[in-house]
Amino acid sequence: VEDENSNSRSIISRFQEYLRINTAHPNPSYNEAADFITSEAKSLSLDSQILEFVKGKPLVLLKWAGENPSLPSILLNSHTDVVPAEFHKWDHPPFDAHLDPSSGHIYARGSQDMKCVGLQYLEAIRNLQSSGFRPLRTVYLSFVPDEEIGGHDGAEKFAGSDTFKSMNVGVVLDEGLASPTENYRLFYGERCPWWLVLKATGAPGHGAKLYDNTAMENLLKSIETVRRFRAAQFDLVKAGHKAEGEVISVNMVFLKAGTPSPTGFVMNLQPSEAQAGFDIRVPPTADVVSLERRIAEEWAPATRNMTFEFKQKGSIYDKFGKQILTAFDSSNPWWVLLEDAIKSANGELGKPEIFPASTDARYFRELGLPAIGFSPMANTPILLHDHNEFLNKNEYLRGIHIYESIIKAYASYVEPTKDEDSRAEL
Numbered sequence: 193v194e195d196e197n198s199n200s201r202s203i204i205s206r207f208q209e210y211l212r213i214n215t216a217h218p219n220p221s222y223n224e225a226a227d228f229i230t231s232e233a234k235s236l237s238l239d240s241q242i243l244e245f246v247k248g249k250p251l252v253l254l255k256w257a258g259e260n261p262s263l264p265s266i267l268l269n270s271h272t273d274v275v276p277a278e279f280h281k282w283d284h285p286p287f288d289a290h291l292d293p294s295s296g297h298i299y300a301r302g303s304q305d306m307k308c309v310g311l312q313y314l315e316a317i318r319n320l321q322s323s324g325f326r327p328l329r330t331v332y333l334s335f336v337p338d339e340e341i342g343g344h345d346g347a348e349k350f351a352g353s354d355t356f357k358s359m360n361v362g363v364v365l366d367e368g369l370a371s372p373t374e375n376y377r378l379f380y381g382e383r384c385p386w387w388l389v390l391k392a393t394g395a396p397g398h399g400a401k402l403y404d405n406t407a408m409e410n411l412l413k414s415i416e417t418v419r420r421f422r423a424a425q426f427d428l429v430k431a432g433h434k435a436e437g438e439v440i441s442v443n444m445v446f447l448k449a450g451t452p453s454p455t456g457f458v459m460n461l462q463p464s465e466a467q468a469g470f471d472i473r474v475p476p477t478a479d480v481v482s483l484e485r486r487i488a489e490e491w492a493p494a495t496r497n498m499t500f501e502f503k504q505k506g507s508i509y510d511k512f513g514k515q516i517l518t519a520f521d522s523s524n525p526w527w528v529l530l531e532d533a534i535k536s537a538n539g540e541l542g543k544p545e546i547f548p549a550s551t552d553a554r555y556f557r558e559l560g561l562p563a564i565g566f567s568p569m570a571n572t573p574i575l576l577h578d579h580n581e582f583l584n585k586n587e588y589l590r591g592i593h594i595y596e597s598i599i600k601a602y603a604s605y606v607e608p609t610k611d612e613d614s615r616a617e618l
């Protein structure tokens with residue numbers, strides 16, 4: 193028991209050490225994080241290399257060589273960056289990794305999203321190694337930069353690289369979300385980001401004059417139309433008809449209009465231009481043609497002097513024209529193995545879900561690879577990107593055992609031969 197306690201204490205202090213590295217945008221300490229991961233990898237005798245697709249943005253790639261390197265490998269992905277935090281709004285500073293002695297909560301930016309997962313992979317490997325386990329398939333771990341700002345200089349370049357090709361990856365694990373209930377959550381796809389700017393123009397005029405076709409009026413009508421659409425989508429979720437990832441979300445994220453003056457804005461001038469920005473998330477199964485038509489005809493009608501521009505417009509289709517989804521039935525052995533491995537480690541599971549935001553998993557799915565989103569955090573409020581993000585230490589430790597079970601199952605998996613397949617069908 194004494195040993196176990198001191199072992200848990202070292203596991204938790206390694207987690208805290210990683211959390212204390214400030215990898216928040218816009219100036220993440222990527223090199224410090226890379227050094228930390230590299231030194232952890234050394235202690236596990238894993239091969240490590242730094243891929244620097246863009247200068248100053250290291251991606252750490254680790255390899256636990258399998259006994260049969262010709263089999264497709266396993267990739268365990270996590271991002272090293274985190275979103276910024278408003279220090280004064282937290283109960284404990286976001287990069288102190290304070291462990292509350294009574295609750296066992298560890299407070300830090302990145303404790304849920306997703307430094308927990310990155311280190312849990314490594315701790316699970318440490319435990320598997322000391323139990324004498326040897327992987328049949330090669331297990332890779334990638335610690336990637338820039339996920340929070342779109343992953344273009346991280347996972348996107350990695351997935352397109354020759355290094356990646358040479359890894360012969362068969363399946364990818366990436367992040368999921370915390371679950372407030374007993375059930376862990378598994379994600380088989382994600383919504384696609386469309387960042388839309390609606391622009392209105394109109395006749396400028398005196399602030400005292402009532403007249404039609406002002407930029408502000410034109411924009412407000414669109415905002416009202418978008419708001420009604422948003423409410424209808426949200427109602428489907430509130431009524432329990434759809435899950436969060438199954439509806440189109442639209443949130444207004446900026447408003448820009450007015451004529452600046454030294455004291456603020458000119459108050460008696462109706463401006464000739466006004467803009468509003470929206471973060472739209474589109475489920476992979478959505479009817480995108482009708483959404484596009486809605487935007488052009490109802491949200492930005494030319495008849496009201498409106499135009500629109502996409503700042504980001506992901507596709508829900510891969511290069512074969514297929515919706516970007518990972519199968520979650522018996523056609524995907526990795527899905528079945530994952531569920532079984534979690535259950536055999538006493539984890540309970542909810543229904544497969546669409547990830548409501550965007551993650552790096554899409555870059556791997558786009559290649560046609562199965563990628564599954566999973567972060568082992570049950571009984572935990574969803575606090576990613578929020579103030580006072582925390583993860584309970586026991587939940588963190590439990591997650592390590594879950595990954596031991598998963599990595600063991602994945603790294604040992606042998607595809608049934610054709611013969612066994614046909615027998616199973618009989």
Ligand SMILES: CSCC[C@H](NC=O)C(=O)O
Pocket residue numbers: 339340341342343385504549550551
């Ligand atoms: C358009 S890529 C943005 C990626 C980001 N990922 C996590 O929050 C997101 O907003 O979902």
Ligand SMILES: [Zn+2]
Pocket residue numbers: 271305306339367551
């Ligand atoms: Zn994340």
Ligand SMILES: [Zn+2]
Pocket residue numbers: 275305340576577
């Ligand atoms: Zn995030």
